[in-house]
Structure formats: structure tokens, C-alpha cells
Amino acid sequence: VEDRILKMRRLFERFLPTRGNDGRSKDSKVVVGIAAMDKKAKSKQMNQILHRLKAYGEFDIIIYGDETILHKPIEEWPLCDCLLSWHSDGFPLEKAQEYAKLRGPFCVNDLPQQHSLLDRTQVYRTLVAHHIPVPKHIIVERNGLQAGEDPEGFIETEDYVELNGIRINKPFVEKPEYAEDHNIHIYYPHSMGGGVKRLFRKVNDKSSHYDSQHSGAVRRDGNYIYEEFLATGGTDVKVYTVGPRYAHAEARKSPVVDGKVLRTADGKEMRFPVLLTPQEKEVARQVVMAFNQNVCGFDLLRSEKGKSFVCDVNGWSFVKNSKRYYDDSAGILRSMILGAVAPQHLAAMPTPNVTFSSINPSVHKQSQSHLYGLEQDDAALLMDADEPDEGLEGELASCIDDAEIARTDQRSENDELRCVLAVIRHGDRTPKQKLKLHTTAEPLLSLFQKYKDAKGKQAKLKSPGQLQELLNITRQLLHSWERPQEETLQARPSAQHHDPKRGNVSSQDVSANNATSNAAAAAAAAAAAG
Ligand SMILES: Nc1ncnc2c1ncn2[C@@H]1O[C@H](COP(=O)(O)OP(=O)(O)OP(=O)(O)O)[C@@H](O)[C@H]1O
Ligand SMILES: [Mg+2]
Numbered sequence: 001v002e003d004r005i006l007k008m009r010r011l012f013e014r015f016l017p018t019r020g021n022d023g024r025s026k027d028s029k030v031v032v033g034i035a036a037m038d039k040k041a042k043s044k045q046m047n048q049i050l051h052r053l054k055a056y057g058e059f060d061i062i063i064y065g066d067e068t069i070l071h072k073p074i075e076e077w078p079l080c081d082c083l084l085s086w087h088s089d090g091f092p093l094e095k096a097q098e099y100a101k102l103r104g105p106f107c108v109n110d111l112p113q114q115h116s117l118l119d120r121t122q123v124y125r126t127l128v129a130h131h132i133p134v135p136k137h138i139i140v141e142r143n144g145l146q147a148g149e150d151p152e153g154f155i156e157t158e159d160y161v162e163l164n165g166i167r168i169n170k171p172f173v174e175k176p177e178y179a180e181d182h183n184i185h186i187y188y189p190h191s192m193g194g195g196v197k198r199l200f201r202k203v204n205d206k207s208s209h210y211d212s213q214h215s216g217a218v219r220r221d222g223n224y225i226y227e228e229f230l231a232t233g234g235t236d237v238k239v240y241t242v243g244p245r246y247a248h249a250e251a252r253k254s255p256v257v258d259g260k261v262l263r264t265a266d267g268k269e270m271r272f273p274v275l276l277t278p279q280e281k282e283v284a285r286q287v288v289m290a291f292n293q294n295v296c297g298f299d300l301l302r303s304e305k306g307k308s309f310v311c312d313v314n315g316w317s318f319v320k321n322s323k324r325y326y327d328d329s330a331g332i333l334r335s336m337i338l339g340a341v342a343p344q345h346l347a348a349m350p351t352p353n354v355t356f357s358s359i360n361p362s363v364h365k366q367s368q369s370h371l372y373g374l375e376q377d378d379a380a381l382l383m384d385a386d387e388p389d390e391g392l393e394g395e396l397a398s399c400i401d402d403a404e405i406a407r408t409d410q411r412s413e414n415d416e417l418r419c420v421l422a423v424i425r426h427g428d429r430t431p432k433q434k435l436k437l438h439t440t441a442e443p444l445l446s447l448f449q450k451y452k453d454a455k456g457k458q459a460k461l462k463s464p465g466q467l468q469e470l471l472n473i474t475r476q477l478l479h480s481w482e483r484p485q486e487e488t489l490q491a492r493p494s495a496q497h498h499d500p501k502r503g504n505v506s507s508q509d510v511s512a513n514n515a516t517s518n519a520a521a522a523a524a525a526a527a528a529a530g
Helices: 002-013 044-055 065-071 093-103 120-129 278-291 323-341 343-348 361-368 377-381 390-399 402-411 442-451 464-482 484-490 507-529
Strands: 030-035 059-063 082-085 137-140 154-156 160-163 166-169 172-176 184-187 196-203 206-211 224-228 235-242 247-253 295-302 308-315 496-499 503-506
Touching: 030 044, 030 323, 044 059, 044 323, 082 093, 082 323, 120 137, 120 224, 120 278, 120 308, 137 160, 137 166, 166 224, 235 278, 235 323, 247 278, 278 295, 278 308, 323 343, 442 464
Parallel strands: 030 059, 030 082
Antiparallel strands: 137 224, 154 160, 160 166, 172 184, 172 224, 184 196, 196 206, 235 247, 235 295, 295 308, 496 503
């Protein structure tokens, strides 16, 4: 009920000239509170995005800091209109939840649902409930059982595990319930040499280790998910959403391959550009909605069978080292926040004149078009490195005249692209049926003389009457060639009537006038046959 009241309050505040609760004027800044552990709230990526958000001039940004979050009562936490708050190691999630309940700010990422992100079984259940594709799996829970005891309906054999009749064959993946436990095991069947591959959090350049001596028996010290191992060709797709209609994606080598982390020359984990398919974009939207996390990272497995499955939802996370992504994220967050807490700002100032000092104007212009929640998956085309877009920007900049950029900037200062209208036609047009032939036939030459153009070089016959004339002549010619003895008979004018507009038209063909193209085709075909 309280939640609903808060939502109603936010909804109706939009129609009031001021925020009401604190009497702020329409022109005052929107306060964005950041309640996350310093390590995350002050991370490089967060700095990049906040720097851009601040540059709009519409926001006051307050980072609460570990001291306040951990040690001060929620009543002493600063007030805000919009809260960016997310869980990480050591974060008091319940306390933040209480704070959000007390103050009722607009939360970019829902706090209560962040509990479920800590539990892989809840993540999978939520995904299934929202019809989001996940690998075939069983959830084996041992709550209330003795150590090592199996739940009813659970069977383990050398080749598979089964729960209540649902069987998962080896190779399968075993995932601990607690999402922060990254000790995931993969069990291989005898046919693949048996043994177990253990995945773990990266240690230097290693992310997994294969144990050929492992008995193959599954762990029994807690709750686990068992899921079919999906062949993906050795890559994971990491997706990063900002709102339901924006997703940046990049691929990385799966730790399952050989456990060796691929790095670029400067030591960063290698990532590859990815374009999401329509199915994957829809999955991204569904994940955002299902977990109520606008800023959300999740993993996709592109099965070699052609479909993609979600195997992990991480909640709040940002792409590393992509200026383009930072620009887009800041723009989308601005629209999202203003839309929720101060739509009058959004309406009054649709395109604030922001200059991101470090951003090439051409790239900046590009990013401005993203402020209205447009789908921006093409961001995923960028290959990110330490200063990733520099090369691209440099290339772009070298092809664009600075003066032209300035002129475009000036022209578009007051303009806003609201829509693009396009008229699109298919390209599968039947080619013209052409035939070249020499003729000395008098009727054809007369026809040419009759309709030749001013230069006397060509005659274009297009009207129904002209085409009918051509058809008549062609038929006559064919007839006379096939049956020379009847030639004189056929040529008699009594078989025709005269139409001054159309020339000679045989009575049987008058009704064919509306089928001129057919007539023309028939004439051409007849000429071809001749
Ligand atoms: N069903 C599966 N089939 C094939 N590979 C899988 C499957 N599930 C997971 N993997 C591989 O194992 C990796 C780790 O799995 P997952 O992302 O679920 O664990 P995690 O430890 O929570 O990861 P993260 O580091 O993203 O939090 C995946 O990136 C993927 O390469
Ligand atoms: Mg993962």
C-alpha cells in the first residue's frame, strides 16, 4: 500500500507547478542521490557517467559515501528526488530499502528486487515466470535436510542428475544458489573423458581449471542449480542495459574454453563487438522489466542451435572504457530521471546545450540523438579499448570539416529531430523484356514513320491505342507469314473499323484496351516469334 501511495504521489506531482513536498521551484535542480559502496559509486565508469550527467546543469548529485551508508541512521541520510542505489559486497541492502521507503524517491533500480539477484534460484524462477529463455535446468534444494542428504525425487547416476523426472544429462553445469559464489562446476560424461571443470573468479590470467581425476559426483553441501551445458562456440555475450530500450553488448571468451583469460596488449580483458538479434533485444527488455533494474548487466549464451538463453543476471553494472556508452547512458538516465520526477524540465529543455570537454563534437552530436530512449544497440558495434573510441573519433574527425561541424551545431541549436519519415519500395522489379530485330515489314515501318519523334530516331509507343495498333500489325504480319495465300483477304479494310484517335483497331481487340500491357507483351511475344 505504501508503495502504491508513493507511486501515486510521484504520478500526481507531475501535474503540480512545484514538487509540493519541499516547495522547490520549477527551475531548481533535481537531486540525485547515490547510495552505493564507495568502491562502486566512485568507480571510473561511474565518474564518467556522473561527469556527463552533471554537465547538463539540471542535477545536484550527492554521493552518500560509506560512512553515511554504513554508520548513520537513514533519517540522517541526505534527501533526494532520484536514488541510484545498488548492492555490492558489504552494502546494507535492507537499510537502503528502508531509506527509499521513508523518502520515496524515484529509484532507477528497484531495491527490494535486488535481494533476488543474490540468489540464482530466484533469478531463474523470475526468468521462467517472465517467459525469458533459460537453459533447461533443475533446482535442487536441501533446506532443512541433513548434510549430504538428497531431496525427494533427486537421482544421480554416472551420466545425469534428475529431479522429479526432469533429467539433465552430462555435460551439465552446477551453480551454487548464492550468486556471489562463483565456484561453478561443469561435469563431463565418460564419452568426453569425464572429470570436472571448476570455474572461479579470475586469478591473474586463469578463470577455470579442469580436474580429470574428479569422481564426477555432484556437490551436496547446499542448494544448486543443474543445467544443460549449451555449446556456444566458446563465447559469452555480456549485455548492459540502460532502461528497457537500450542495450550494449559485447562478447568475451568463455571461461569454459581453457580457463585462460584473453588480454589485449595493455592488459584489458579482450572483448568483441556484438550486434544483438531482435530476439536478444526483446530478452534485454524483458530482463529490465522482470527485475525492475534499469541499469542491468546479464549474460547471454548464444546456443549453436540458434537461440539465445540468459544464464546470469547481475543487476547494476556498467560497460568499461566506452565513451560512446557513457554518453548514451548519461543521456538516457537524464531522460529517465527527468521523466519520472520533473517532466516539466524535460518539456522545457529538451536538448540542453552540453559540452563534454573530452568529447569530439561530431561524436557528441551523434549521442544527442540518443537522449530520447531510442534503441541504441549499434553502440555495441564499437570495439572498446583503453581509449577505445579515440581511433574511431579520429577517423571520423578527419573526414568532417570543422567549419561544417560548427555550422551544423549552430543550425541545430534550436532544432530537434522528432521523427524520420521514409517511403520505401521493394526492389524486386521484373526486368524489361527486350528484343532487337531488323525489319523491312512495311506496316511496322509505317508505324514508325507515324510515331517517330522530332529527331526521327525513335518512336515511343505508350498509349493503349498505339499499342493496340502495334498488336494489330504484328498479328497481321504473323498471319500473312504463316498463311501467305490468305494475305489479301486479311488485309481487306472491311475487317477493321477506324478510330481517328487510335488508328485501325480490329473489333475483337477493342475490349482489350484496358489490358494494354498484356497487349504490348503479346505484341512483343508475337514479334519475337516472327
Ligand atoms: N548452461 C551453460 N552452458 C554453457 N556454459 C555456461 C552455462 N552456464 C554458464 N556457463 C559459462 O559459465 C560462465 C559463468 O557462469 P555464470 O555467468 O552463470 O556465473 P557467474 O560466476 O555468476 O558469472 P559472473 O562473473 O558474470 O557473475 C558463463 O560466463 C558461461 O561461459
Ligand atoms: Mg556471468
